[in-house]
Amino acid sequence: MKNMMDVQDLTFTYSGAPAPSLQNISLPVEKNKVTALIGPSGCGKSTLLRAMNRIHDLYPGHQYDGVINLLDSDKKGYTDILTLKSEAEMIRLRQRVGMIFQKPTPFPMTIFENIAYGLRLSGVKKRAALQDVVEQSLHDAALWNEVKDRLNDDARGLSGGQQQRLCIARAIALKPEVILFDEPTSALDPISTLAIEEMISELREKYSICIVTHNMQQAARISDYTGFMYLGEMIEYGQTDNIFMKPSKKQTEDYISGRFG
């Protein structure tokens, strides 16, 4: 079982929308690989990502059809996350499937508390345990050297790139199994972008990653698999090299060569 997550035949309709925004989408997220989703604006790639930790469910009335399987913690079988109902199950799901957003979203608290927040929510109280995790997460997010002297400063005082790495550190402090990135570098400068990309390449050793990106070069640089979406459908999915070198569909080729989108 090398698929960490498996989206099968997913159709998703926003509350009140006349037509589905995603139609019959299938997408595997392989274990310890980076899967990229590309496509023009409005193609549904963020919508798909937001279905994978069911963050859509914060707003009522959306309609799911299909299956999104997530490998169980004991690795013996899959659970369809669309069958989860109780709030406790949702919380557990979101701890296992972390998410990084388009803009850095530091919480209005100190750097230390930002990272410790998820652990505190799940009931960890011991200062020493928290300290270990905070330090380790900051190391993993390549931020430790920059912030080790000011862990008790407000996190909103960091630069944009640092804030985004803080958000990644905050997500990995919970030891998720999958991390979803929703255009994580769209608000960052090129140098910060590069730092984030390098980090994502390293994170794949421990986590399975799915990333939505606007930037085709980014997808080509960091991903193992790529899915191209257009108008709510998965046009083509395959190894990144294949998608970019010899796409089998005309639409994919047009998009990659910059003819539209």
Place this chain on the structure above:
Amino acid sequence: MELIFKKLAQISASLLFVILAATTIVLYLSAKPAIQEFGAGFLFESRWGVEETKNVSEVVPNQELVVDGEDADDFMEDEDDFIDDEDFVTDDDTESETNDSEIIYGALVPIIGTIFSTLIAMLFSIPIAMGIAVFLSEIASATLAKPISIAIELLASIPSIIYGMWGLFYFGPFIADIFGGNTVSLLVAGLVLGVMVIPFMAALSRDAIGTVPDMLKESAYAMGATKLEVIKDVVFPYAKSGIIGSIILSFGRALGETMAVAFVIGGVYQFVGKVTDPTNSIPVVLANSFAESSGLSLSVLFYLALVLFVMSFMVIVVAKHYLLRRK
């Protein structure tokens, strides 16, 4: 064109300082005779309009003339008594200059009344207004939030005199039934003030909470937070300065409120033993006494107004410095 626009904006902004300075100077100049007469002792003197002869024999505090009113009608009579009293005192004021007696004015009772009625209002309104704001922005569905928001804005725009009348004829007796005591009292005044500022505070706090980015809330949910945790750890801290701002504005409004309080505080110069006793507040004293004041008694009112001015000013300054600076 560009230049004219800039100049106009500049003039509008500097007008602010002119108004502020003019108000302060007028207040101070008009209050000067009273300040010279009574000095800082004015702030700690609890008697008001009491004649004191140099060879002090017996001072009859005029508030004893006011009998506790059990219902609204009684109170109206009391109020009349009280005003007659005041007339008598001010008439006396001019005559007494030849005598060896003087009239003592002290602001302590209205100062205490103002502070406590405002504090009661805040204690009462803050939790309710926060509840409304959170409900509207985080919990209620859009179809529910809209009519409630409109209702809140309507309530916030009701003239305060209407709250005063409602407080006197309905709310006061209602409170008196529950807590005992008078239908006009410090407690009723505080609660009416509270009711009055709730929609105001709730609307402003809701707007402050509305500035919290959805993405920030989503990232807290994505960490496995529940709604309560998101509100407590992310929404409130993020919107803190806006919420504190709404509280300060409401506090200032309650502090200076005249009509609503004039109806329900009782208007007597008397310390409160319990919260259900009637007392007085600065704006009410001012509103009730200007018509029949002249000379020193008029100056005293300006002194009192200056005290209120400084109090409001200090509240804002202190709040800004201590609450908003910690970021």
